[in-house]
Amino acid sequence: MQRDIFLIGSGQTRFGEWWDKSLRSLAEEAVNIALKNAPCTALDIDMVIVANMLGEVINNQAHLGALVSNFLPHTPPALRVEAACASGSIAIHTACALLESGRADTILIVGAEKMTDINAEIISQALMSAADSEQDQPCGLTFPGIFGLIAKRYMHEYGLTRKELNAVSFMHHHYSAKNPHAQFQNAISPEEVEKSPLIADPLHMLDCSPVSDGAAACILSTKKKSSYRIAASKLANDTVSITDRVSLTSFSATQKAAKNAYEEAGITIKNISCIEHHDCFSIAAIINLEDLGFAEKGKGIEWYTKPITSSLSSVTSINASGGLKACGHPVGATGVKQLIEIGKQLESTNTRYGLAHNFGGACATCCVHILENISAPSIT
Amino acid sequence: MQRDIFLIGSGQTRFGEWWDKSLRSLAEEAVNIALKNAPCTALDIDMVIVANMLGEVINNQAHLGALVSNFLPHTPPALRVEAACASGSIAIHTACALLESGRADTILIVGAEKMTDINAEIISQALMSAADSEQDQPCGLTFPGIFGLIAKRYMHEYGLTRKELNAVSFMHHHYSAKNPHAQFQNAISPEEVEKSPLIADPLHMLDCSPVSDGAAACILSTKKKSSYRIAASKLANDTVSITDRVSLTSFSATQKAAKNAYEEAGITIKNISCIEHHDCFSIAAIINLEDLGFAEKGKGIEWYTKPITSSLSSVTSINASGGLKACGHPVGATGVKQLIEIGKQLESTNTRYGLAHNFGGACATCCVHILENISAPSIT
Numbered sequence A, B: 001m002q003r004d005i006f007l008i009g010s011g012q013t014r015f016g017e018w019w020d021k022s023l024r025s026l027a028e029e030a031v032n033i034a035l036k037n038a039p040c041t042a043l044d045i046d047m048v049i050v051a052n053m054l055g056e057v058i059n060n061q062a063h064l065g066a067l068v069s070n071f072l073p074h075t076p077p078a079l080r081v082e083a084a085c086a087s088g089s090i091a092i093h094t095a096c097a098l099l100e101s102g103r104a105d106t107i108l109i110v111g112a113e114k115m116t117d118i119n120a121e122i123i124s125q126a127l128m129s130a131a132d133s134e135q136d137q138p139c140g141l142t143f144p145g146i147f148g149l150i151a152k153r154y155m156h157e158y159g160l161t162r163k164e165l166n167a168v169s170f171m172h173h174h175y176s177a178k179n180p181h182a183q184f185q186n187a188i189s190p191e192e193v194e195k196s197p198l199i200a201d202p203l204h205m206l207d208c209s210p211v212s213d214g215a216a217a218c219i220l221s222t223k224k225k226s227s228y229r230i231a232a233s234k235l236a237n238d239t240v241s242i243t244d245r246v247s248l249t250s251f252s253a254t255q256k257a258a259k260n261a262y263e264e265a266g267i268t269i270k271n272i273s274c275i276e277h278h279d280c281f282s283i284a285a286i287i288n289l290e291d292l293g294f295a296e297k298g299k300g301i302e303w304y305t306k307p308i309t310s311s312l313s314s315v316t317s318i319n320a321s322g323g324l325k326a327c328g329h330p331v332g333a334t335g336v337k338q339l340i341e342i343g344k345q346l347e348s349t350n351t352r353y354g355l356a357h358n359f360g361g362a363c364a365t366c367c368v369h370i371l372e373n374i375s376a377p378s379i380t
Helices: A023-036 A064-069 A087-101 A120-130 A143-158 A162-176 A190-195 A252-265 A282-291 A323-327 A331-349 B023-037 B064-069 B087-101 B120-130 B143-158 B162-176 B190-195 B252-265 B282-291 B323-327 B331-349
Strands: A006-012 A047-051 A078-082 A106-114 A198-200 A213-221 A228-237 A272-276 A353-360 A365-373 B006-012 B047-051 B078-082 B106-114 B198-200 B213-221 B228-237 B272-276 B353-360 B365-373
Touching: A006 A023, A006 A331, A023 A064, A023 A106, A023 A213, A047 A064, A047 A087, A047 A331, A064 A078, A064 A106, A064 B228, A078 A087, A078 B087, A078 B228, A087 A106, A087 A213, A087 A228, A087 A331, A087 A353, A087 A365, A087 B078, A087 B087, A106 A331, A120 A143, A143 A198, A143 A282, A162 A190, A162 A282, A162 A323, A213 A331, A228 A252, A228 B064, A228 B078, A252 A282, A252 A353, A252 A365, A272 A331, A331 A353, A331 A365, B006 B023, B006 B331, B023 B064, B023 B106, B023 B213, B047 B064, B047 B087, B047 B331, B064 B078, B064 B106, B078 B087, B087 B106, B087 B213, B087 B228, B087 B331, B087 B353, B087 B365, B106 B331, B120 B143, B143 B198, B143 B282, B162 B190, B162 B282, B162 B323, B213 B331, B228 B252, B252 B282, B252 B353, B252 B365, B272 B331, B331 B353, B331 B365
Parallel strands: A047 A078, A047 A106, A272 A353, B047 B078, B047 B106, B272 B353
Antiparallel strands: A006 A213, A006 A228, A078 B078, A106 A213, A228 A365, A353 A365, B006 B213, B006 B228, B106 B213, B228 B365, B353 B365
């Protein structure tokens, strides 16, 4: 990082089905909470970055940067970024560059999505715009379909069983039951996952993250300080179409972004105490932990089936928010929520480093952030 | 500017109705030309930024950063930005910040839009997502409607006549007739403007920029040099809804962005020899020239009705590309095309400074760039 960038404020709505709220009111709710708990006023915000994927399609509202800028009395410069489900972390990455460039001192980042106003068929098609419209979409693939194929191949290559896979959503719901911002605040049994309706073999409904409404906002600053410093912000890409990949069972964009992030933060995975990763489908959770370096290939499931201890790392919590599956996945908000969650977890455990991993499509875009609690002791 | 950023390569498709080309193929065509004429290889590109407004709605394709990254063998980090019709310049602005931050040395920026595949009613509604979905859209307003109101008010306040307004599109077509990349390569008479179908009183069809397909790409670098340096990149915002404005006849976002840009470049308007400004409708052309400081309030039309000479500036060409009206307006591409055009005009006239002015909505987002031809003499 070229400058010290601090997370000085954050706010989020509960994720869920908000029939009585609009995209705008959700964003405004998150912004107001973030401003209220930050050591700055609205007038200190000198830039706004909005993360959103489907505003034009679902809400007939583009130009969301300007719209959110209008929440503030001085309508500061604003833009919107989009990288499908990675939009939230891309907004943070863009904010880091703007802060490092000196073009802004304090940036408000808002991720927001309002997805439940339309029917499942339309939302499924809209989300599929994150995949390749010439190579993937014409095959009739949907994202559950893509990750179903990935799960099938993973099972074939590494012998993962359907019973083992149940553990992923079981664990995410176990956590979300304690998260007041989570869409689902109920525990589920491993057996319930497998008994839920089949969506795209071998994935069942409870393997899939839901359609959600919600917003998350954070304020990053080089001028105002806090105990939470962005230690790394790295972005990497891969082919959009899965037909162009060498492998379906690991995501090279995660591997590249993570490697570069550890290097930028000057740490190894042994220093990290908590992770929020992009479990859009249960199978992704397993692949993510392997690609991030926390498990050997084929062993990612052990983070869910065995007590959390590993010779590789000091991680004590994984997706303690409930992850995308159980906390909910309002697309543009997810990457921002992850960073906020990592901040909370570092605070509550008084540990030093946490990692947020967010991707778009079948990991065609991946962004990894490492947050440092500078007042906590280092783990080595 | 924190660093010297050079425009080292550029490419564009002809703007028009490209029934046989896709959003992707248009973007690829522009990228290939830019790479071909830049003093770098594809592998030197260490970041990609895509400007696009309506990919999800019209082309069922979001995630365009990753898609364009896939044109390059090493799939560099990529993102997409959107600020309605200002998306192109916002992409350049974001690229400047990323270059200044040191996160990238050489960035490929691509603006692309494929708008002619759907009917006029749908495109009109889709474009209206740049306005306020809660305050403007429910009134039944369209963008021609909004600018029709603005034109009516301007005529009321400043006595502009319908006959005078004809001069704007006449002049833009006069220029575009010589531009091989322009959508319309035909001259029109002033009378034809007024005789074209009435769209939103007092605006006729030939007062309105068209629906267009096209792409424009440029490569900016801090590592490789050229004679063309970005001297300023400034972004400003205003309320999205016109119902929240103090005035309909000037755009404060243009005024702010321009003032800050002159300051960043360390010049006054007297140093500028050429302008590409955002003439989405003929009335906007007049307001833009006033807000940029090139005409007193109420006098902007004189740039179109009298020979180009002014005590205020040394400008010798305005919208020599044909502007949005006659060169075409594939939304995401426009801001990128403007910068490329300014480069060409500075080269052909061997002059020092040119200005690109691009806005979104009814100027709720405005971005002003000043390009400097460092090998040309200064005008003072």
